[in-house]
Amino acid sequence: MDPQYEGLPYRPCVGLMLVNAEGQVFVGKRIDSKEGDSWQMPQGGIDKGEDLRAAALRELHEETGLPETLVQVLAQSREELFYDLPEDLLGTLWKGKYRGQRQWWMLLRFTGSDADVKLDAHDPAEFNEWKWVAPDELPDLIVPFKKRVYRQVIEEFRELI
Numbered sequence: 001m002d003p004q005y006e007g008l009p010y011r012p013c014v015g016l017m018l019v020n021a022e023g024q025v026f027v028g029k030r031i032d033s034k035e036g037d038s039w040q041m042p043q044g045g046i047d048k049g050e051d052l053r054a055a056a057l058r059e060l061h062e063e064t065g066l067p068e069t070l071v072q073v074l075a076q077s078r079e080e081l082f083y084d085l086p087e088d089l090l091g092t093l094w095k096g097k098y099r100g101q102r103q104w105w106m107l108l109r110f111t112g113s114d115a116d117v118k119l120d121a122h123d124p125a126e127f128n129e130w131k132w133v134a135p136d137e138l139p140d141l142i143v144p145f146k147k148r149v150y151r152q153v154i155e156e157f158r159e160l161i
Contacts, residue, residue, distance in 0.1 A: 005090045010082055010102035014055045015043040017153055018064070018071065018108045023161045025135050026110070028063065028119065028127030039141040041150075042126075043103065052076070056106045063126045065118025070111050074160050077105040081149045103149065107157045135161055 018026040018041070027039040044059035046052065057068045084100040085093060119127050135154045139147045 002087065002090060005099050008097065008099040010100050011094055011098040012046040013043055013101040013103045014046055014052060014059060015041060015081075015103045015105040015149075015153065016056055016060055016108055017041055017105060017157055017161075018060070018066075018110050019135075019161050020110045020132055022132070023135070024132035025138060025161075026064070026117075027131060027133055027138070027141060029129040031125060031128045033143075037141070038143055040143075040146070041138070041153075043101075046104075052104055053106070056108070060108065062122040063119075064130070065121030066110070066112065066116055070116055071108040072111060073106060074109055075107040075157060077103075077153065077156055080104055081152055083146055083149050086145050105153050105156070107160055 020026075025041065027041055030038045030040060042059055042063040044055070044062065046055040050058075053073065056073070057071075060066055060068070060071065080102045082100060082102050085098075090096070090099065117130060119125050119130060133141065135158065138150045138154060142150050
């Protein structure tokens with residue numbers, strides 16, 4: 001890592017593994033990706049003073065349009081998971097204030113129907129497509145710098161999915 005970025009903090013964030021009754025995981029295709037097909041689970045920053053559960057449910061609604069009444073919170077990761085941004089994104093993403101993200105992960109069970117998903121519920125939208133995938137497919141869909149975190153999330157939540 002470039003020494004000028006080593007002292008930067010990690011951005012506090014919450015990640016959401018949203019699973020349906022069949023044990024498949026929600027992924028959205030990022031609108032702003034420059035890496036082609038860039039899929040990810042919903043995630044986002046935790047506002048100063050914001051409770052983790054409140055942040056998770058806010059991000060869920062902003063990115064999928066789903067209200068909290070259509071999910072059950074099943075679990076939270078035992079610890080924060082960290083990732084560093086690749087060199088080409090350092091200094092540009094998040095106004096250059098962070099070197100990567102520190103994420104708490106929540107496992108949520110979706111109790112609604114696919115018609116309840118509204119990617120345009122928030123402006124600007126984060127995703128332009130979405131789909132359900134098997135948990136073990138996730139690392140193949142995600143950008144390389146997040147693969148390790150996704151593998152850790154899958155392993156931690158596997159028995160509850």
